[in-house]
Amino acid sequence: MSPTAYAATFGDLPLNHPAVVGPRDAGAVTPSSPPTGATAEEILSHATQLRCIWRDPMADITYLAATIGTADTATGRLHLEELAASGYTCVGVHGGTRCQMVKPDETYPVDEGYTAFLRDDIYIYVGQANFATEDLLGEFVDNLWG
Secondary structure (H helix, E strand, O other): OOHHHHHHHHOOOOEOOHHHHOOOOOEEOOOOOOOOOOOHHHHHHHOEEEEEEEOOOOOOOOEEEEEEEEOOHHHHHHHHHHHHHOOOEEEEEOOEEEEEEEEEOOOOOOEEEEEEEEEOOEEEEEEEEOOOOOOHHHHHHHHHHO
């Protein structure tokens, strides 16, 4: 992302704070082999190469988490079809397909948003709650394909 967009989106929120990510790998991560019989979602999760979580460790709900990885496009398409079947709205944007769902948090009076995006062999997933963004996906796309 451009420094201006980064500052406007994340401000001074900590990135991959140890109290938030715990023992889970964050930042650049090495893809791993999914288990035998893995679902499309599990395969894509194991293909993750970058995992970033912006969250104040003292916050109950406000966060944004993004994962990016390369994946077999057939597996990515299958996962997007599964998301569409489960209620996500899918549209063509930024030269790829975005599936998105926004729903109220079960505990707090805020919305949670979930976005999956596939273009070529790159899969992006963003989960966020109580966290406004202005075309964050566009920023990612510009950086990756720009």
